[in-house]
Amino acid sequence: MIINIGCDLVNIVRFKKSLQNKKFTDRIFHQTEIDYCKPKKDEASSLAARFAAKEAFAKALGSGIFAQGIGFSEIWIENAPNGKPTVRVSKKLETQLDSQGVTGWDVSLSHHVDYAMATVVMYSKGSNK
Numbered sequence: 001m002i003i004n005i006g007c008d009l010v011n012i013v014r015f016k017k018s019l020q021n022k023k024f025t026d027r028i029f030h031q032t033e034i035d036y037c038k039p040k041k042d043e044a045s046s047l048a049a050r051f052a053a054k055e056a057f058a059k060a061l062g063s064g065i066f067a068q069g070i071g072f073s074e075i076w077i078e079n080a081p082n083g084k085p086t087v088r089v090s091k092k093l094e095t096q097l098d099s100q101g102v103t104g105w106d107v108s109l110s111h112h113v114d115y116a117m118a119t120v121v122m123y124s125k126g127s128n129k
């Protein structure tokens, strides 16, 4: 099994400026993410962590998916009832991941004051030895 990791760090203050543009929000986020983050006291922090998760997922994959016609909203976070986040992907991306031998992944998010971060671990068939 091959294990790859990806991480990303977002400055929440700068990210808040991007969130003022509705086109940006609509293009980047899945409705599930908007619905989860909207009622939160600090909505921007959770959205910033989700943006970091999309970037971290792409880094773990390492094949430049956003340059290959996959949209940011095709990768999204869902939270279990206990709060644990999971990365979900569109059918189109799932097919691409299958063809690349990706078998699974996990994500962890954190946000505090000015920064939000995400780490993704991705599992694929094969061996990197």
Ligand SMILES: CC(C)(COP(=O)(O)OP(=O)(O)OC[C@H]1O[C@@H](n2cnc3c(N)ncnc32)[C@H](O)[C@@H]1OP(=O)(O)O)[C@@H](O)C(=O)NCCC(=O)NCCS
Binding pocket: 045, 046, 047, 049, 079, 082, 083, 084, 085, 108, 109, 110, 111, 112
């Ligand atoms: C859940 C917990 C780990 C969050 O840590 P925190 O330092 O308060 O906050 P952070 O900014 O670092 O992390 C927040 C993110 O943790 C993630 N998270 C929440 N519950 C989680 C869980 N059960 N397992 C993994 N990740 C979790 C979420 O993604 C959350 O961000 P989101 O609401 O925007 O999705 C912390 O409140 C805690 O330890 N709670 C009690 C014990 C517990 O349930 N632990 C589970 C993890 S071992």
